[in-house]
Amino acid sequence: MNNRQARIFAWGSTIAAAVIFLGLTLDSHRQFPNLTNAENITPEVTHGKDVWHKYNCINCHTLFGEGAYYAPDLTKITQHRSEAYLHAYMRDPGSFYDEQRHRRLMPQQNLSEEEIVNLVKFLDWVANVDNQGWPPRPILVTGGFTAGPGSSGAGQPVPVQSSSTSVGVRPVDAGDDIRALGENVFRTAMPTCVACHSLAPGADGAGPSLAGIVRRTEALLASGNYQGQASDVEGYLREAIVDPSAHLNTGGMYSANGVSFMPDTYGESLSEEEIEQLVAFLTTLK
Amino acid sequence: MRYKSQSVAYWYFAVALVLFGLQLVFGLLSATKYLGPDPLLYILPFDVTKVIHTNLLIVWVLTGFMGATYWLVPDESRTELHSTKLAYVQLILWTGMGVAAVIGYLFRYGTGNKLLEQPLPHKLVMVVCFLIFIYNIGMTIKKSGRFTTTEGVLVLGIVSSAVLFFPALLYYENYTVSIFYRWWTIHLWVEGVWMMIMGAFLAYLLIRLSGADREVMEKWLYVIVGLVFLAGILGTAHHYYWVGVPHYWLPIGGFFSALEPLAIVGMAIYAYGAMRRSGMSHPNVLALHWTLGSTIFTLFGAGLLGLAHTWPSINKWTHGTLITAMHGHAAFYGAYAMITLAMISYAQPSLTQGRPEKGTSIGYWAFWLQLGGMFGMTISFATAGIGQVYLERIMGMGYLDAQLKIQIHFVMLIICGTIFATGVALFIYDFFRYRPRFDVDEPAAEGSTASDARVS
Numbered sequence: 001m002n003n004r005q006a007r008i009f010a011w012g013s014t015i016a017a018a019v020i021f022l023g024l025t026l027d028s029h030r031q032f033p034n035l036t037n038a039e040n041i042t043p044e045v046t047h048g049k050d051v052w053h054k055y056n057c058i059n060c061h062t063l064f065g066e067g068a069y070y071a072p073d074l075t076k077i078t079q080h081r082s083e084a085y086l087h088a089y090m091r092d093p094g095s096f097y098d099e100q101r102h103r104r105l106m107p108q109q110n111l112s113e114e115e116i117v118n119l120v121k122f123l124d125w126v127a128n129v130d131n132q133g134w135p136p137r138p139i140l141v142t143g144g145f146t147a148g149p150g151s152s153g154a155g156q157p158v159p160v161q162s163s164s165t166s167v168g169v170r171p172v173d174a175g176d177d178i179r180a181l182g183e184n185v186f187r188t189a190m191p192t193c194v195a196c197h198s199l200a201p202g203a204d205g206a207g208p209s210l211a212g213i214v215r216r217t218e219a220l221l222a223s224g225n226y227q228g229q230a231s232d233v234e235g236y237l238r239e240a241i242v243d244p245s246a247h248l249n250t251g252g253m254y255s256a257n258g259v260s261f262m263p264d265t266y267g268e269s270l271s272e273e274e275i276e277q278l279v280a281f282l283t284t285l286k
Numbered sequence: 287m288r289y290k291s292q293s294v295a296y297w298y299f300a301v302a303l304v305l306f307g308l309q310l311v312f313g314l315l316s317a318t319k320y321l322g323p324d325p326l327l328y329i330l331p332f333d334v335t336k337v338i339h340t341n342l343l344i345v346w347v348l349t350g351f352m353g354a355t356y357w358l359v360p361d362e363s364r365t366e367l368h369s370t371k372l373a374y375v376q377l378i379l380w381t382g383m384g385v386a387a388v389i390g391y392l393f394r395y396g397t398g399n400k401l402l403e404q405p406l407p408h409k410l411v412m413v414v415c416f417l418i419f420i421y422n423i424g425m426t427i428k429k430s431g432r433f434t435t436t437e438g439v440l441v442l443g444i445v446s447s448a449v450l451f452f453p454a455l456l457y458y459e460n461y462t463v464s465i466f467y468r469w470w471t472i473h474l475w476v477e478g479v480w481m482m483i484m485g486a487f488l489a490y491l492l493i494r495l496s497g498a499d500r501e502v503m504e505k506w507l508y509v510i511v512g513l514v515f516l517a518g519i520l521g522t523a524h525h526y527y528w529v530g531v532p533h534y535w536l537p538i539g540g541f542f543s544a545l546e547p548l549a550i551v552g553m554a555i556y557a558y559g560a561m562r563r564s565g566m567s568h569p570n571v572l573a574l575h576w577t578l579g580s581t582i583f584t585l586f587g588a589g590l591l592g593l594a595h596t597w598p599s600i601n602k603w604t605h606g607t608l609i610t611a612m613h614g615h616a617a618f619y620g621a622y623a624m625i626t627l628a629m630i631s632y633a634q635p636s637l638t639q640g641r642p643e644k645g646t647s648i649g650y651w652a653f654w655l656q657l658g659g660m661f662g663m664t665i666s667f668a669t670a671g672i673g674q675v676y677l678e679r680i681m682g683m684g685y686l687d688a689q690l691k692i693q694i695h696f697v698m699l700i701i702c703g704t705i706f707a708t709g710v711a712l713f714i715y716d717f718f719r720y721r722p723r724f725d726v727d728e729p730a731a732e733g734s735t736a737s738d739a740r741v742s
Contacts, residue, residue: 001505001509002505003501003504003505003508006505006506006508006509006512007508009508009509009512010508010509010511010512010515011512012512013512013513013515013516014511014512014515014516014519016516017515017516017517017518017519017520018515018519020520021519021520021522024532024534024535024538025466027532028466028531028532028535029463031531031532032460032462032463032530032531035462035530035531035532036460036461036462036463036530038460041459041460046459049461052398053397053398053399054394054398055394055398056333056334056337056394056396056398056403057333057398058398058399058400059332059333059334059336059337059398059400059403060331060332060333060336062606063461064462064465064528064529064530064606065527065528065529065605065606066400066465066529066606067400067606068332068333068336069606069607069608069610069611070316070319070320070332070333070336071332071685072685072686073606073685097686099322099323099324099327100323102322102686102689102690103321103322103323103689103690103693104319104320104322104323104324104332104686104689105322105323105324105327107327107328107331108328122461125461126461129462129530130530131528131529131530132527132528132533132536134527134528134602134605135528135602135605135679136602136603136679137679137680137682138682139678139679139685140678140682140683140684140685141684141685141686142684142685142686142687143684143687194682205684
């Protein structure tokens with residue numbers, strides 16, 4: 001290769017790459033509105049984005065996996081935590097996490113109520129962007145998946161409601177035992193149950209561990225402290241799923257102002273059959 | 287030095303090195319916060335130390351590039367700079383902007399947009415500095431009438447850097463679109479036009495250090511530039527993974543970023559070949575260390591470690607973990623910090639008085655401590671990142687719990703970071719312990735050496 005050929009190679013490859021890149025950029029602009037649900041970018045969402053920028057969130061957290069690696073990824077956080085929880089968390093992070101235990105803590109940001117509400121709206125917009133199915137499994141803030149009965153050595157994840165399915169999900173079909181179907185609901189429902197609830201005794205996350213839920217419920221129903229409508233364990237579990245605030249369990253970690261942090265959307269997002277299956281699964285957790 | 291005006295480079299290098307030292311203070315602070323608990327939580331939280339750490343990097347590397355260019359262009363074009371006054375005005379504006387930005391970050395005055403946190407007034411000052419710089423360099427070359435290929439690549443790199451900064455000045459309503467254009471600036475800088483600048487410095491250093499034939503060196507420089515852009519422009523796609531863009535960016539990113547190491551391998555072969563062919567007879571052995579070291583470390587950090595997690599089916603697990611920090615630290619240090627330190631090492635015997643040409647023993651300690659320290663830091667990030675990926679992304683352990691399990695790697699990171707910082711401190715001390723020189727120490731050679739002969 002002589003000097004002239006080398007020069008032609010340099011210019012040729014640069015121009016070719018640039019032309020392709022610009023063409024794809026144009027096509028991307030054509031697709032952005034659809035992929036990002038641009039019609040949902042309301043003034044509140046835009047304000048929430050400005051809040052995200054103003055408080056320099058990205059230099060600890062990641063969004064779409066981009067940012068700093070000092071704090072959890074928040075891409076799908078609104079699918080893991082209810083609005084009520086996120087609002088309460090933003091008012092005072094220190095009441096939810098202990099710096100001595102986790103060795104780091106988010107500083108109190110002193111956001112106004114409007115900023116908090118719009119920030120969560122922005123994060124909810126982010127969670128619904130079509131980002132090529134990432135993350136492949138939910139990225140949790142704390143706690144984790146614990147292998148439940150029957151999930152050991154399990155096969156492929158089954159996409160039920162979302163491409164973001166969880167780990168250790170055994171494939172099921174309609175003819176399976178109702179409890180197996182219920183476990184599948186537990187591991188695949190959105191917002192993700194396992195993002196807050198573990199099945200390991202004592203391993204409380206953003207929600208209490210569900211290990212021993214049956215025994216605890218029996219004790220609660222017998223104690224007279226119960227405030228809800230249910231009369232038996234199944235009824236209690238069903239009520240807890242569709243109307244989490246009917247009976248509030250313990251302390252400021254799980255509720256504020258008489259409202260549970262658990263999403264109250266399962267009554268709509270799950271079918272009657274799925275709720276029945278889920279209850280059947282939960283009643284196995286003696 | 288042959289031209290009196292080259293001495294402006296001394297002040298650019300001085301500012302660059304001070305900012306480099308400051309960058310490490312904030313880097314080490316950030317690293318210790320990974321161990322926690324953080325006594326500075328409400329004084330200097332992680333987001334502030336991190337933004338200062340990355341911004342100082344960008345500012346000091348660019349300062350070094352500017353200084354090195356002001357050193358290189360008179361040599362290549364065989365003339366004094368068009369205006370040393372403009373060069374000093376530019377340096378003062380630039381440094382003032384950098385310092386103001388850092389102070390602003392302490393009080394949370396920034397845009398909160400990753401890597402482009404500089405507020406708009408600062409960005410505009412940066413644009414003014416770029417324009418002064420391009421004008422000054424352009425006029426110097428125009429006046430001399432001598433324009434080498436090395437210079438051409440360098441100037442094109444600088445002009446493109448300024449042009450690519452333009453998308454960073456705009457406001458985007460849609461967060462995904464703003465990510466899309468962030469990488470036009472950042473990616474096309476570091477994996478495109480800065481590679482041109484690095485390539486030009488490398489060609490300059492190799493021609494002078496090894497006495498390799500200019501015609502051959504400049505021909506291969508073209509090939510490298512071609513490879514950089516062929517892979518680098520479409521390689522931008524690896525920043526478009528998982529951010530809400532069309533799906534076709536995934537295979538494009540995978541394929542073209544897999545090609546990116548080609549240019550880097552080319553550079554290493556280029557440097558090694560030049561040394562093999564023409565010997566390492568130049569007395570400035572320290573500069574030779576930095577030059578060869580830069581190409582080898584780039585091969586490791588940018589090439590190998592970049593390739594390790596660039597394929598989409600791997601990246602979907604490693605994206606947004608400490609694996610990215612592993613690659614980022616090694617790549618930036620190898621490609622841009624080391625090439626700048628190479629230019630400084632090459633120029634400093636004639637920029638200062640009484641310094642031995644072959645370098646001082648402190649200079650060699652600085653080299654090896656930095657290399658060892660950065661290698662250790664990279665391994666620490668890698669082991670921490672691998673642990674994080676398996677625990678958090680694959681096993682599904684919560685982020686905070688997974689971070690607790692990988693604490694030991696942060697201890698390792700801090701130890702290696704301290705070794706690295708010691709090396710940098712020695713480099714800075716070695717730079718400043720000789721007084722600057724402001725006169726010409728060798729006669730301006732009109733068409734003297736054979737290696738200087740070609741003019742394109």
